Amino acid sequence: MDGSEQFSHVNWSASAAQLFQECPRRFFYRYQQTESTGDYSEYTPSPGAYLGTVVHESLAGQVARWARGKNIHLQTATDYAKDELERYVEVNAETIADWIDHTDEETFDSDSFTRSLVRTARNHIRQFFRVIWPHFGDHRYIAHETRQTFDVAEEPVTVQPDLCTRSPEGDFVVTDWKTGAFDRFSNPTIQMQAYALYAHEAYEPELSRIRVRLAHTGSGEFDRMVPTTEDIRRVRDQITNDRAFWASQGDVESYETDPTIQKCNQCSYLHRCIDGQAVVGGDPESN
Ligand code: SF4
Numbered sequence: 436m437d438g439s440e441q442f443s444h445v446n447w448s449a450s451a452a453q454l455f456q457e458c459p460r461r462f463f464y465r466y467q468q469t470e471s472t473g474d475y476s477e478y479t480p481s482p483g484a485y486l487g488t489v490v491h492e493s494l495a496g497q498v499a500r501w502a503r504g505k506n507i508h509l510q511t512a513t514d515y516a517k518d519e520l521e522r523y524v525e526v527n528a529e530t531i532a533d534w535i536d537h538t539d540e541e542t543f544d545s546d547s548f549t550r551s552l553v554r555t556a557r558n559h560i561r562q563f564f565r566v567i568w569p570h571f572g573d574h575r576y577i578a579h580e581t582r583q584t585f586d587v588a589e590e591p592v593t594v595q596p597d598l599c600t601r602s603p604e605g606d607f608v609v610t611d612w613k614t615g616a617f618d619r620f621s622n623p624t625i626q627m628q629a630y631a632l633y634a635h636e637a638y639e640p641e642l643s644r645i646r647v648r649l650a651h652t653g654s655g656e657f658d659r660m661v662p663t664t665e666d667i668r669r670v671r672d673q674i675t676n677d678r679a680f681w682a683s684q685g686d687v688e689s690y691e692t693d694p695t696i697q698k699c700n701q702c703s704y705l706h707r708c709i710d711g712q713a714v715v716g717g718d719p720e721s722n
Pocket residue numbers: 458460461692693694695698699702703704705708710711712
């Protein structure tokens with residue numbers, strides 16, 4: 436493989452850029468093209484990540500109903516999440532037990548764990564129906580959950596907003612549902628700027644008519660942005676700079692580690708990373 440082109444296959448996206456910013460080495464492991472081992476084929480999403488996926492799917496199903504002029508149903512949405520989460524725990528019980536209790540796997544109670552996951556998903560979905568959705572009832576549907584790729588200065592960019600609408604005032608509104616707990620390592624500005632750029636390129640030339648919203652299904656709160664020319668300039672620059680680095684640097688040393696206990700403890704690649712293991716106190720020899 437030609438190392439100098441190793442990461443040119445990675446389209447720029449807010450999630451790839453955030454990963455790269457938080458820890459370049461994690462980006463390297465995530466996107467490294469490898470023919471080796473079974474590292475990726477046996478990937479099981481963590482309970483928190485899977486819960487987020489299921490809540491998104493459940494809400495997307497209801498938004499699709501709304502797009503077809505039908506009513507949305509809280510019960511249908513929660514039933515879907517319950518079925519999916521029960522199936523997930525049943526199939527992955529052994530792995531989950533391993534993750535949540537390294538010292539005594541006998542203590543893992545899969546029924547109670549499933550009930551807790553389902554309860555959390557139901558709370559997110561209820562919050563969506565009661566607090567978030569009323570903000571969209573009078574909007575005009577444009578698109579939802581569609582993965583879009585477009586070019587910025589000949590660099591491929593991918594976005595996948597959860598919902599695009601027009602408000603009664605004529606504003607173009609891009610919204611993403613956020614199910615995760617607040618993460619102090621994340622930078623929501625990058626994602627909001629990327630959505631603003633997409634809206635600007637694809638739908639709305641007037642920046643002052645663009646609204647970007649991150650809707651937090653845990654709390655019912657919104658992050659809101661009306662993009663400025665400076666936001667668009669910044670995200671364009673970041674796309675160009677990130678892509679230039681990814682396409683020109685292919686060796687692992689170029690992607691430095693940035694270990695902290697919080698980051699490394701949650702990192703799927705800790706078993707490959709000596710620096711991360713040193714920070715969390717693991718024994719590299721045992722991995
Ligand atoms: S374990 Fe830590 S330092 Fe290593 S790749 Fe993951 S986040 Fe980065």
